[in-house]
Amino acid sequence: MTAVKNNAFFRRAGELTTNLPRAVVVVAALAAAIMGRVANGAATLDRAPYGTAQSGQAVEIFTMTNDHGLRVRFLSLGGVITEIDAPERTGRVDDIVLGLRTVQEYETLPGHFGAITGRYANRIGGAQFTLNGQTYHLIANNGPNTLHGGPNALDHQVWTVTPLTVPDGVAAMLSYVSPDGDQGFPGTLTTHVTYTLTNDNVLQIAYVASTDRDTVVNFTNHSYFNLAGNGSGSVADQLLLVNADRYTPVGPDLIPTGEIAS
Numbered sequence: 214m215t216a217v218k219n220n221a222f223f224r225r226a227g228e229l230t231t232n233l234p235r236a237v238v239v240v241a242a243l244a245a246a247i248m249g250r251v252a253n254g255a256a257t258l259d260r261a262p263y264g265t266a267q268s269g270q271a272v273e274i275f276t277m278t279n280d281h282g283l284r285v286r287f288l289s290l291g292g293v294i295t296e297i298d299a300p301e302r303t304g305r306v307d308d309i310v311l312g313l314r315t316v317q318e319y320e321t322l323p324g325h326f327g328a329i330t331g332r333y334a335n336r337i338g339g340a341q342f343t344l345n346g347q348t349y350h351l352i353a354n355n356g357p358n359t360l361h362g363g364p365n366a367l368d369h370q371v372w373t374v375t376p377l378t379v380p381d382g383v384a385a386m387l388s389y390v391s392p393d394g395d396q397g398f399p400g401t402l403t404t405h406v407t408y409t410l411t412n413d414n415v416l417q418i419a420y421v422a423s424t425d426r427d428t429v430v431n432f433t434n435h436s437y438f439n440l441a442g443n444g445s446g447s448v449a450d451q452l453l454l455v456n457a458d459r460y461t462p463v464g465p466d467l468i469p470t471g472e473i474a475s
Contacts, residue, residue, distance in 0.1 A: 256280045256383040256412060258376050264316035266290055270371040272316050277383045277410045285410050287327075291368035292387045292406055293319055294327035294436050297416065307442030320369060325435040328368035329406055330361045332391060332398050334433040338468040344399070345427055351397035358468065361435075363396030367404070368435070382411040393426065400426030 256279045263274040272290045286296040295312040313319050313326055340353035354364040361368070370389050377384040384407060391402040402424045409417040420432045439448050461469045 258383045258385055260374070263288060266316055266371055267320055268371065272371060273374065275374060275385060277385070277408065279382050279410050279414065280412045281414060283410065283414050285408070285416055287408060288319070289372050289374050289387070290316060290319060291370060292329035292372055293368070294434065299414070301440070309438055309440055309442060311437040311439065311443055325361055325368050327434070327436045329387070329432070330435045331367045331404070331430065331432045332362045332396070332402060333359070333429055333431045334361055335431060336360050336468050338466070342429060344429065349397055349399055358466070359396070366396060367391065377407065379409060381413070382409060384409040398428055400424040400428040402428065402430070
């Protein structure tokens with residue numbers, strides 16, 4: 214079993230680069246501690262129709278509200294987090310993530326707004342990799358490279374959403390099975406992503422995946438945060454803490470050089 218857990222204050226989940234052997238599990242997590250409290254109430258998970266994907270599948274929107282009234286909304290399409298309504302120091306509530314209006318915008322505009330990103334987040338140089346002596350050729354969608362899993366990756370799929378009962382707050386599990394050969398990647402990959410909104414105003418995202426062949430996996434969430442509120446202007450004066458000891462430098466084409474720096 215390979216397990217990785219990354220925590221951060223308002224940041225994306227740490228990029229996890231893992232060769233995933235058969236029938237093992239990879240876990241990553243994102244925790245966003247949201248300061249302040251809003252009006253009391255019961256923790257709830259509501260669902261409603263949102264639109265129709267290009268595949269013809271119905272897309273739903275889910276609203277998670279904790280017992281302080283903090284609200285997170287996400288879609289069954291790509292697990293897209295469309296909205297986080299959080300109070301700032303004075304108690305004023307703002308949506309602190311960048312979102313779009315329609316299913317069609319999420320499917321056609323670049324940016325991967327708020328989505329589950331995989332099978333492989335970031336770039337794979339030359340749209341190919343070698344594993345166990347075999348070279349796998351992927352679909353290029355970023356010049357000669359493969360970006361965020363390819364042109365029809367996990368962020369473009371409609372996931373099955375299952376409400377969960379948790380002792381603190383509200384949670385839902387999103388599930389999707391990516392078939393062997395999807396976008397060129399080996400192995401049937403079964404992925405479960407759990408969104409949990411606690412009553413301490415913490416949003417947690419946990420990723421669990423299993424496969425029937427050796428493969429590569431690198432999940433993340435692709436939300437864009439603006440702590441001053443969506444549409445309020447530049448984020449240049451906001452502070453970001455990445456709880457990491459090392460990082461992977463990239464070249465001019467944004468492909469990792471292979472070095473692990475500290």
